[in-house]
Amino acid sequence: MWYNELESFTFYIYFMRVLMFGWEFPPHNSGGLGTACFGLTRALAVKKIEVLFVLPKKVSVTASFMDILFGDERRVKFLEIETTLKPYVTSEGYIRERDKVVSDIYGNTLMQEVKRYALRAREIAKKEHFDVIHAHDWLSFLAGVAAKKVSGKPLILHMHATEFDRTGGQGANEEVYKIEREAMQYADGIIAVSNFTKQKIVEHYGIPADKIQVVHNGIDECDYTSIPDKLADLKKAGQKIVLFAGRITIQKGPEYFIRAAKRVLEVNPNVLFLVAGSGDMERQMMLETASLGISDHVMFMGFLRGDDLNAAYKAADLFVMPSVSEPFGITPLESIIAGTPVLISKQSGVSEVITHALKTDFWDTEDMANKILGAVAHRSLSETLRGNSRQEIKKVNWDVASEKCVSYYEKIICDCGATSDTRYI
Amino acid sequence: MASLCFYFQVHQPYRVKDYRVFDVGNDNEYFNDDSERSINNKKILRKVAGKCYLPANAVLLELLKKHPEFKISFSFSGVFLDQLEEFSPETLASFQELIATGRVEVLEETYYHSLSFLYSPEEFRRQVTMHREKIQELFGVTPTVFRNTELIYNNALAHEVERMGYKGIIAEGADHVLGWKSPNFLYRPQGTENIKLMLKNYRLSDDIAFRFSSKEWVDFPLTAPKFAKWANEVNGNGHVINLFMDYETFGEHQWEDTGIFNFLRHLPEEIYKNPNNDFITPSEAIARYEPVAELDVHNFMSWADVERDLSAWLSNPMQHDAIQSIYKLEEDVLATKDEKIISDWRKLQTSDHFYYMCTKWFNDGDVHKYFNPYNTPYEAFIAYMNALQDLRLRVVGHPNYVKKVAVKKLP
Structure with missing residues (x-):
């Protein structure tokens, strides 16, 4: 009897089954969301939380990829749904595609896919057993809502970005906004990736602050063990290297980076600026660079991933993230792990967890240039930043983040009146 | 007999404004900025004067009038006095009024509140001389006791200060230096002849300076009778209780609504309730008491x-x-003989600039x-x-700048 009680107690505390809706997963990801889902689910698995991860993709998931995901140590199961849905589209492309949806001229639109995903989610939720539903970003929100309707289980929405971040505050789409707002009203709880994002949700969506839990993203150093030195030759000319890495879209503020570069070069011509990434503003940025007369000091490297991106971080003397509106921003953390100090915009969530960074308002290119010049001129400054930030990010990991998630699951499940009888496990 | 020795440190640096790389070569005013964007020294000084200097001076003047034996001491940095002259003459006048009572001692320090002793003994001596002249000019007194920036101290400093003719020097009563010894006695710095060392009783000092309004502190709230009781406990096993603290404790670090001014107002009468107690200044303590032992401080210590x-x-x-x-x-700056350049160079030596660059506890958001x-x-x-x-550009561009050329050695 005593033994049985202990066992059920153990199960009650440590086990939980989560139905999770996402839309991308490494290596088939084009941005931070897939990385975040990977880090979070792996950490949840360590905590013996069983995650049933649903992906809306018909893209080929290779066998090796599946092997990793079905590894025994990972209590993550994958269900895929066939759609043409692409997670990260560039801002212009996004708006274009989204507006197609609105006008509903074309048959196979993004919004239809979102709705199809929701229908499929309903079927899955009918069949599967779980304690809580966790949906990442608006494309999976309708799926989360459908799953809650059919199962009656509590729904938690995870806001990695809002419509206001994606559009840089210009022309947020009504229908997307409506999905975000109504889903958040309907959900039992909301996780925001930063206070910056929480504030946006309160201000733009009218959601009460006490319904939102902040869980900062993390980074696990073990994923970055060997960073290749293959761009080392870039430094042979003796130039200092300043790196931008991210989608070249309005949200990421590439034009502020270019403008700051111009100011930097006026004072110190011995600096090379690298732009790693692609996006709808790429052409515009190249033209801008040419018209400012600094093309020989700015290199557009295209979209980099994995080792190539890490090598770029490593080669740089300073990483700059000039985002206009960045809900979190994982790239500065990757740069710090590669040993390169960072300059980040104050309009970012990551700025809440990193104090040992240079910070600026994205629009203040004079200040940005001033700080870039300070960092490339004084070795003592970069050494101090490097040493302190490396120490600091050890505290920003997925273990901490998943711990917060689990507590929040418990709280929401409990608030929704679940008892040991109604719990799946 | 327990004597209480109050010394208040009064200092404000010339903070560097948000001086950007694009200002280099275009703007020589590193410390003055009236824009809202930046750090405005005038505004800060006037704010602190209103919250601390003026009201605290008023309380002290009232106490000096009420208790004919009450005594205190101050140490002013030269850059603080410069800022008073420029931004708040009425505050300077109220300090002058206190010192004119003859019961307020003024200590010596480096004019620029600098770390010069660590880097340039010559510059250190020059700044001490400048300070002495400033104190004579403004207050008509000549200090005989020295305190170094942030109570930074070691044997070598004591030797230097003794050579300069001072009778006493002030330092932190740090545990790692004192061990079992008490800070409530005078000491002889190792290897010196005449100079006497007074050490801060950091427990009782910090009870006022740091813990006064701390609700987590078991002894909260601190009242004048309670503090007098602790002071009385030193009777019989100490000569002098050195209460050294920033003057900004009163009204700026501890806001008025914490009751800090009332505490100060009532402390002397509570202390005087025991007829064995009195208040003395550092030079009186040095005249009255002999050192009980030699103290060896090889490594630098401070009160920070x-x-x-x-x-x-x-x-x-x-x-x-x-x-x-x-x-x-140093050498190139002094060679210009340009007053403004030399003064700007010295203002950049103030210890606060380096304190602002400290990353030790930056994560925790502490003091x-x-x-x-x-x-x-x-x-x-x-x-x-x-x-x-x-x-540097101003120095190099100055007519008196002598370019150092490497001279080729003759074969």
Whole structure:
């Protein structure tokens, strides 16, 4: 009897089954969301939380990829749904595609896919057993809502970005906004990736602050063990290297980076600026660079991933993230792990967890240039930043983040009146 | 008999404004900025004068009038007095009124509240002389007791200060130096002949300066009778209780609504309830008491942070880089004989600049952050180094600048 009680107690505390809706997963990801889902689910698995991860993709998931995901140590199961849905589209492309949806001229639109995903989610939720539903970003929100309707289980929405971040505050789409707002009203709880994002949700969506839990993203150093030195030759000319890495879209503020570069070069011509990434503003940025007369000091490297991106971080003397509106921003953390100090915009969530960074308002290119010049001129400054930030990010990991998630699951499940009888496990 | 010796440190630095690299070569005003964007020294001084200096001076004047035996002492940095003359003459007048009572002693220090003793003994002596002249000019008195910036102290400093003719020197009563010894006696710095050392009783001092309004503190709230009781306990096993603290404790660090002024107002009468107690100044303590032992302080100590060492100003690479850069300019700066250049160079020596660059506890948002006018230590460093670069250009561009050419050795 005593033994049985202990066992059920153990199960009650440590086990939980989560139905999770996402839309991308490494290596088939084009941005931070897939990385975040990977880090979070792996950490949840360590905590013996069983995650049933649903992906809306018909893209080929290779066998090796599946092997990793079905590894025994990972209590993550994958269900895929066939759609043409692409997670990260560039801002212009996004708006274009989204507006197609609105006008509903074309048959196979993004919004239809979102709705199809929701229908499929309903079927899955009918069949599967779980304690809580966790949906990442608006494309999976309708799926989360459908799953809650059919199962009656509590729904938690995870806001990695809002419509206001994606559009840089210009022309947020009504229908997307409506999905975000109504889903958040309907959900039992909301996780925001930063206070910056929480504030946006309160201000733009009218959601009460006490319904939102902040869980900062993390980074696990073990994923970055060997960073290749293959761009080392870039430094042979003796130039200092300043790196931008991210989608070249309005949200990421590439034009502020270019403008700051111009100011930097006026004072110190011995600096090379690298732009790693692609996006709808790429052409515009190249033209801008040419018209400012600094093309020989700015290199557009295209979209980099994995080792190539890490090598770029490593080669740089300073990483700059000039985002206009960045809900979190994982790239500065990757740069710090590669040993390169960072300059980040104050309009970012990551700025809440990193104090040992240079910070600026994205629009203040004079200040940005001033700080870039300070960092490339004084070795003592970069050494101090490097040493302190490396120490600091050890505290920003997925273990901490998943711990917060689990507590929040418990709280929401409990608030929704679940008892040991109604719990799946 | 237990004597209480109050010494209040009064200092405000010339903070470097948000001086950007684009200002280099265009703007020689590193410390003056009236814009809203930046750090405005005038505004800060006037704010602190209103919250602390003027009301605290009023309380002390009232106490000096009420208790004919009440005594206190101050140490003013020269840059503080300069700012008073420029931004708040009425505050200067109220300090002059206190000192005119003849029961308020003024201590000596470096004019620029600098770390010059660590980097340039000559510059250190020059700044002490400048300070002495300033004190004579403004207050008509000549200090006989020395206190170094942030109570930074070691044997070598005591030797130097003795040679300069001072009778006493003040330092922190750090545990790692005192061990079982009590700070409530005078000591003889190791190897010196005449100079006497007075040590801060940091427990009782910090009860007022740091813990006064702390609700987590078991002894909260601190009242004048309670403090007098603790002071009485020293009777019989100590000569003098050295209560050394920033003057800004009154009204600025501890706000008026904590009751700090009332505490100060009632403390003397509570202390006097025991007829064995009195208040004395450092020079009186030195005249009255003999050292009980020699004290050997080989490594530098200070009154900052829990470490009581130099790490608040000199622990990360930026701080070392910045301070070495400023002292490297010494010879060339002095050779210009340009008053403005020399004065700007000296203002950049003030210890606070290096304190603002400290990253030791930056994560935890403690006192370093509270006292830091910059958003981050990194911004403090960048503004400082930009200003320094401009200063360097002024020096190099000066007609008196002698370019050092490497002379080829004859074969």
